Amino acid sequence: MSSSNDSIKKTLTVALMLCIVCSVIVSGAAVIFKAQQQENKALDRKTNILAAAGLLVPGKTVDELYAQITPRVVNLNTGEYTDEFNPETYDQLKASKDPALSKALSNSEDVAGIKRREQFATVYLVEKDGELSRIILPVRGYGLWSTLHGFLALEADANTVIGLGFYQHAETPGLGGEVDNPKWKALWPGKEIYQEGTMEPQIELIKGSVDAGTPDAEHKIDGLSGATLTSRGVTNLVQYWIGEEGFGPYLSKFRKEGV
Incomplete structure (x- = not known):
């Protein structure tokens, strides 16, 4: 009987020691790789910002290309820059x-389906030859199955689109997932988000295709075939973030006063 008890004790002791050793290894690995994970996350963010703005070019590293970008934190309520947060580390999500x-957003305010909106957000300013050439805005909103996260890049006029790209979503491949299709993304450059003389968002996805006979074609994008709810979600999220509740006050101030 004693031998049996000793055997059970030894088995439990060995199991306990294995658990302790494994937990130490896992914890140690988490600490060791944390810095690498943070570096990879930062690199991925920079890559997506550059991609949305059409600034990814062969022959240069992401860090070299990103050197032309200056992040600034903006108070969404006032449209003013703030030094309250470090733009390199501020996490608006x-x-x-x-x-x-x-x-918290009311139902009437929450057209993008995000439930809560941060008071401060980061914008990314691109300079070329000493002058501002592009403004890159983080955007997000609900589609059919998921929240789409991306960046909208504008010309220095704070109105003309350079590009829109999503780096995270779970929309249906071949339908809503076509937001990743280069052919669809190529429809965005040159479109205008506001009508001349106003700050009322006009850009939207429509059912079908945009052609020369489409009224206000400069504000229209081809809808995603077979993905009505995702198309509506993209329209809603873009209009929300360029509207009064999003970057509207900042873009309005920018168009009047510049940087």
Whole structure:
């Protein structure tokens, strides 16, 4: 009987020691690779920002290309820049979940389906030959199955689109997932988000294709075939973030006063 108890104790002891050793290894690996994970995350963010703005070119590293970009944190309520946060480390998605740094949206306000909106957001300014050439805005909103996260790039006039790209979503491949199709993304450059003389969002996806006979074609994008709800979601999220609740005050101020 004693031998049997000793055997059970030894088995439990060995199992316990294995658990301790494994937990130490896992914890150690998490600490060791944390810095690498953060570097990869930052590199991915920079890559997506550059891609949306059409700035990814062969022969140069992401960091070399990103050197022309200056991030600034903006107060979405006033449209003013703020030095309250470090733009390189500020996490606006995290801030959107913090009641002290965000606000809950009513049903009428929440056209993008994000539930809460952060009070501060990061914009990315691109300079060329000493002058501002592009403004890149983070955007997000709900489609059919998921929240789409991406970047909208504008010319220095704060009105003409350079590009739109999504780096995270779970829309249906071949339908809503066509937001990743280069042919569809190529429809965005040159489109205008506002009508001349106004700050009312006009850009939208329509059912079917845009052609020479489409009224206000400069504000229209081909809808995603077979993906009505995703198309509507893209329209809603873009209009939300360039509207009064999003970057509207900033873009209005920018068009009047510049950087």
